[in-house]
Amino acid sequence: MKYIIPRIALRNLSRQKKRSFLLGGAIAFGIMIVTLINGFAGAFIQNVSENFAYLMAGHVFVQGAEKTPSGKRLSVIRDDSIIFAAVRDSGLSYEFATKTSEVSASLYFEGKRIQQTLTGLDLATNLFIRERVVLRQGSWDSIGPDSIILSEKIASRLNVQPGDRITASFQTLTGQNNIADFTLAAISIDSGIIGSVMSYVNLAYINEAIGLRSGEYMALGFMLKDLKASEAFATRLYTSMAGMGIQLFERSAKEESSTTTPFQAMIRAQRKENWEGSRYSVYTIDDIVSQAKQIVVALDGASLVILLVLFAIVMIGINNTFRMVMYERIKEIGTMRAVGVQRKEIKSLFLNEALFLALGGAVAGILLALVAMSLLSLIDFGMNTPAFMIMKNGHLSFFVPPFRAVLNIVVIAALTLLAAYFPAKAAAKMEPAVALRTAK
Amino acid sequence: MSIIEVRDVKKTYPLGKVEVHAVKGVNFSIEKGDFISIAGPSGSGKSTILNMIGLIDKPSAGEVFIEGKPTSGLSDKELTRLRHEVLGFIFQSFNLIPVLNVWENIEFPLLLGKTRVGAAEKKEWIDWLIDEVGLGDWRTHKPNELSGGQRQRVAIARALVTKPGIVLADEPTANLDSSTGEQIIELMKRINRDLNTTFIFSTHDAKIVDVADHIIRLKDGLIVENRRLNGAGSPGQVRE
């Protein structure tokens, strides 16, 4: 019953429909742009993480390390039974465990050369790769000990066909140059994220070539059901391994520096530390993509700046409009004051109107952004674009954190109120006799 | 006790470098239930005096007493409250709130300040007022759908809705044709009799002046005639 002031404010908005529409539209446009940026930034981390997880065949990783007598650090897990014991012990579940060794190699074929990272895993039994990698030529049945699987793109650059022999040159763990021959067993389709950049070889074969024994490898990746479970999984695994007396690197680096990501700092700290025997580190996809988080922070910062700049312009419009409105309605102001409306109620009449305008514009802007997002995410960019890492299966994807949306609305409401504040105050300050006389 | 007493009131407006002496020292009092006309030629100070009685303007000197209480020391907030509770206003150009319909315009003052009226009682009272001013079929119409006479009837109902002791009307008929104007004055007169509400209206229309039972005639910011006709008080009494 008492809400007469907001009620009049709301109706006042519809008096000059075109004007309200333009101002509200300007607010809506600004909010839409900013929400799109926020939505992109919000999905960014998620997409990068998922894509990385597929590239690396895991969400949580355990890496082994030891030092040679000469002080060189080797990346190796000699005996993984303790890790699996720790996993069992803590009752953790995962989809796939993938044992990998990696080596950076030059591939040669009939005078052509290409630099590739070879990922060694058990091609015969690894479920993850069999589920995710689709073959264009060759088949999983033709996999032999010295097989290599290349993507269409790499195969065509080397100009190789299944059955061709490819020579690889690389360094062993201890730093000697070595070469090995591979047989191209299959060519994978580029459409899968993994297919286009990865080259797969057999773990046992590559281990032997770089000087690891059978059963040994560099890193163990756990693919979980859900990316979000990574941190909890890693924490429990870490605690469990530590509880079994296994030597571990700190999970997070103590040194905090603005120029490095926590992951880089962790690696650096591990380098500096003095230790003997075998040690393990546990990390997640999150740790790896923490650098991408800085991009998100930058995007969100940029969106806030855009919000402020756009609205500095809108505010000038609102300020001018409300000054005009005050003169248009001077007779009403005088009448209301005569009839018993207090000064502060006149002020809140104008501020309410500004607030409704801002909220209406902001809600419309968010709705427009949601429509734009669903349209944009329909576009199929394919997997061959270099931007595939930030996309979801070749589509743009968006997630607007509710907190950001609320923050944007609050910012726009505050700025609009600020813009309307001085005209509102001037209206409230006007003497009723002056207002009534001015109007005739 | 007079419901209104105006004592030695002057009003000067600054106008560039000179001063306009709009009201040059007037004394009069108004009794409860009076139906008063403030008459005089254009520029004689009618609006200025009504504004000061209506507490929307302040005298440069002197004092306006409302229900026996001086008003010169009051804050804007207190003056606004007093206007809301004790006074009703009718304007020359009707001054309805354009976004509210007839019923809402009349209800409007009841939604202000601390007045709290029960919903049923309020509805009954507003409906009575609407019928009283003859707008029963127009409740949901917006002001811009009404004629001038109809708008002024809405304004009269609005002025009465808080049951004020005094209703002020500055040239309420100036924007109406003469027969409509007479009807409006008749309506005010009837309510004056029915509810014993004090009406003070300014006009320079001689025909309308005659309806009043108390005439205050101004010229150049001074009272030239203050005459009680029939009804309350003794006829012909002049106090200056």
Ligand SMILES: Nc1ncnc2c1ncn2[C@@H]1O[C@H](COP(=O)(O)OP(=O)(O)OP(=O)(O)O)[C@@H](O)[C@H]1O
């Ligand atoms: N704000 C103001 N500034 C300067 N002079 C003013 C102001 N208001 C009124 N006046 C002057 O004061 C005098 C009285 O004005 P007022 O409006 O009270 O007269 P009025 O009797 O109501 O006239 P009308 O019949 O034309 O309405 C006039 O000379 C007018 O010009």
Ligand SMILES: [Mg+2]
């Ligand atoms: Mg006047």
